[in-house]
Amino acid sequence: MVRIGTVVMGASDVRRAASFWKSALGYVEREPLEDGWVVLVPAEGHGVGLALGRSESPVQEVPRVHLDLYTEEQDAEVGRLLALGAERVAWELYPPDPDFVVLADPEGNRFCVIDTTHGQV
Structure with a gap:
């Protein structure tokens, strides 16, 4: 294992x-x-x-691997991460009614903030 x-x-x-x-x-x-x-x-x-x-290496715009950060307070966490230096990513691949927000760290690495109250995670 x-x-x-x-x-x-x-x-x-x-x-x-x-x-x-x-x-x-x-x-x-x-x-x-x-x-x-x-x-x-x-x-x-x-x-x-x-x-x-x-x-x-250049950052991938649509990375094959990324981090998902789970939270029950998505709006607050997105705001906190933006204040720390993250940036919103213009993400054209959002599904209808997404449970995630795509951000990038100061290096440009994409990650998602997942709203765990939205459904099952």
Whole structure:
């Protein structure tokens, strides 16, 4: 049996990306950022980690892999994430009555904020 331990994302400015995701998720650095690499983990110690590594690859406009952040307070969380430096993405692929909002982190990596009160998640 295996499980997901860490999700890895690229960033051209790892320090900036780490600052955003630490604030967005309440995560902390497992070890100090070094050589363009850092692993962030939940402050309470349990859950999936987020690793950020220096990358010069362009961001995919429609990424094959992305993060879904679950919340019962979508509007408030979207507002909080925008204040932290996220940006709204003009997403033409929304279905009717979507339960998600597409945002991008300061590096341009897309992620979704899912309204868990909208239906089953």
